[in-house]
Amino acid sequence: MTRTGDLLALAAAAGVSTGAAWLAAAADAGQRYEAGLVLGLAAGLSMALLRRFTRLPLGRRPYTFALPLPAPDWRAPLPDPHGDPEALRPHAEPRARLLSDASALGAALRHSCALPPELRTELAASATAASIQASNSVLPPAGDGPLGPDPAYDAAYALGELVAAVEFSRIGLRTLEALVTERPLRADPPCWFNPLHERGRTRMVIAGAAEEVTVCHGCAREPAPLLVPSVAGPVPYYESEAVDPRWRLLGYGAVVPDGTAAMIAAARDGFCGDGAKQHGTKRLGTKVSW
Structure with a gap:
């Protein structure tokens, strides 16, 4: 996605989570458990979709490019084998x-x-x-x-x-x-x-x-x-x-x-x-x- 798309997706996810939170707050005591479950599922789904379809960090861990040693100098020219x-x-x-x-x-x-x-x-x-x-x-x-x-x-x-x-x-x-x-x-x-x-x-x-x-x-x-x-x-x-x-x-x-x-x-x-x-x-x- 573009940066604008990331912001729109983030706003949509925030709206979904806010709506689920409002429903949970408005529910009576007998429905609080179900409302809390819906809120958790909505938040988890929003996070998963944002990580999958946007470039936002959202908990991504940085990767280190490490290779087994000794690593060769990839840009250095190699000696002429003289046909051998x-x-x-x-x-x-x-x-x-x-x-x-x-x-x-x-x-x-x-x-x-x-x-x-x-x-x-x-x-x-x-x-x-x-x-x-x-x-x-x-x-x-x-x-x-x-x-x-x-x-x-x-x-x-x-x-x-x-x-x-x-x-x-x-x-x-x-x-x-x-x-x-x-x-x-x-x-x-x-x-x-x-x-x-x-x-x-x-x-x-x-x-x-x-x-x-x-x-x-x-x-x-x-x-x-x-x-x-x-x-x-x-x-x-x-x-x-x-x-x-x-x-x-x-x-x-x-x-x-x-x-x-x-x-x-x-x-x-x-x-x-x-x-x-x-x-x-x-x-x-x-x-x-x-």
Whole structure:
């Protein structure tokens, strides 16, 4: 509700309680018990409706955004893995695990924070989707399974997935933070050239791209793309067929202005088995399957 709506609702609840109190006072001795019961029920119902449909505090207890320690510095750039997925794994695994530990917080806040009901439900669902995708993207080390015919392809795919785990962990924690602080989620896209760099702050048109992308300050001056292995040698991740096309076409969220929504939509399409659709720009309200 708006602030005016809150005041009107409060006035209506006060009127109901006052009317019930007047009836209780006017009742004779034989009806006092029933009148008191009606007064209590009216007051309790008014309080419940005000807490549910307004933004008034009314006994709401503040929530503290606390996560298991040690928590990583989510905004700090990560070291370049130089094409080796195992160099990125120690950074991706703890972040995905931390988000998984905190994901229940989104469900708990879905019914209690002061954001509009549709927004808080969507944020909670997005945090869950991000947690699922981050966990799914942490693949086991190459030595834990059968070796494929193309080790370079496998390494490039694993590296692309671990980068996705890092990005989805960041998306999920930011979504939970929006629920806790009761503030709308703000755009915080990665650098298109290298999602492990500092966050993207400049939008620019690059050669071969039909739309603007977000890049960090360093890559705006001199691009330094994330390289992944290939048979012919290291190539930028966005030129590798081994990297999941959802992440490659979206630049991990740097291609479209609302990159967080696009990444969540792409992840949800993957859960449903439909693949990326129109560069992940499907409506954010797509059903999540898990």
